[in-house]
Amino acid sequence: MTVRRPHRTARVLAVTAATAALAAGLTACGADAGDDTRPEHRSFALQGRTLTVDSDDSALELVPADGDEVKVTRWFQGSTVIGSDPRTTWRWDGDEDRLTLRLDCSGFIADCSSRHRVEVPRGVEVVVRTDEGSVRATGFRHGLDITSQDGSVRIGNSAGPLRVRSDDGSVKATGIDARQVSVRTQDGSADLDLRTVPDRVDAVSDDGSLDVALPGSAAYRVSSHTDDGSVRVSVPRDADSAHRVTVRTQDGKVTLRTAN
Template sequence: MKIQIRTTLAVGGILALAALTAGCSSGGGGGADLSGADTVSQTFPYEGRSLTIDAGTADLVLVPGGSDEVTVDRQIAGTTNGESPEATETLDGDTLSLSVDCNGLAISCQGRFTVHVPDGVAVVAKNKNGLIDASGFSADLTVSAVDGRADLARISSPTLTLTGRDMVVNGTGLSTKTVTTDTRNGDIDLTFSAAPDRVEVDSNDGDVGLALPDTEYRVDVTTKKGADDVSVSRSDSSNHILAVTTRNGDVRITPAS
């Protein structure tokens, strides 16, 4: 079941929704199943050129839209203190704050927000202890996570920035020109469908894998405790630059299959 909520935005105002979502179920030992949860949607008119989305500890799915509105689809499961968890969605200027309250006695409490972002709007996405999933974006994209995972697909943004701590990153079908990653712990695995102009990876602890189209690259790899396997064609005069630094972890740079 899908419930639609439309909100009118006053200039300079704050939009907020706080709701107790009924019908959430405990998933027992296997965790709650969000596929059976109701979807509640809220729409915010939006004319900005950039948007920061903070999803708290909930999973976040980013979808490019085609309108001048930001639409949030919310799914919640589980209980907190015997009740359905409370969710809040607030748009204040260019910041969209999303949260699911799983404090207290929580049983399989979890939430997922799917945010439809207007085309051309640059996005900064944040969360903790969850998943950030983004696909099909062509505007600048920044993903920042703590103790989580980022799954990226078909990103053609001019710039893609990945920052975080204890963050696993998986990217496929990337055609972005500039990629910058700065993560403390966690594996990074990026597959490109078009040769990037510049990729900079800085990781303390974690393996780094780059799979790239068949062309020449200027490669600079630094690893203190780990092996490096570079099998792409190399040229110091190439305009495609790969700079990878990791403290503990293997580096693998190969042609995409």
């Protein structure tokens, strides 16, 4: 007698196809933290004059504000089909003035998006360490030290010493009055627009074009180089100048020009 077995293979294929279709649908939708109409708010007492923000998988916006507390607003959207519910956490270490932001979004089909706005008391230096997510900082008059593993960095109207490191993402800084500027990217372009004559600028990239605009009211001691690309220098030059500018990339165009 012949025993007929259920068509298990067909059922597996049907389930797989349905799952793939569901995954494609969720991917097409895409979670957007901007859709969160009820963001959460927290405040933390700052003890010193340096704030450290340690973030993972979130877009960051940093702005100076009045008061003596760090104020954080969080937007979040997320879902998983199979797995634990997504969640975001914030932790404050008062001994180190460190704000840690984390997003846990794991599962068979996970779709999450988070964004944080951090209001920093005026006169405070800011250190940012982020593994994944864009960073935007505007209006700081003291030091900014930003390291991004994966995400763009945008800085506007900054006056303190500026240090930016990006492993994978572009850097754009405009309205910069800093005397000391250091920007390094491994894979991404850098676009810097300075409106005050700097003492020292270092812009280095492994793979990306570099565009640096400087005030034309001074001459600069320039060092520029690219292994694969063009070099254009149109700022006033003086080999003995106290204003030193180094612009180097391995693969990309180098432009050093007078600011408009």
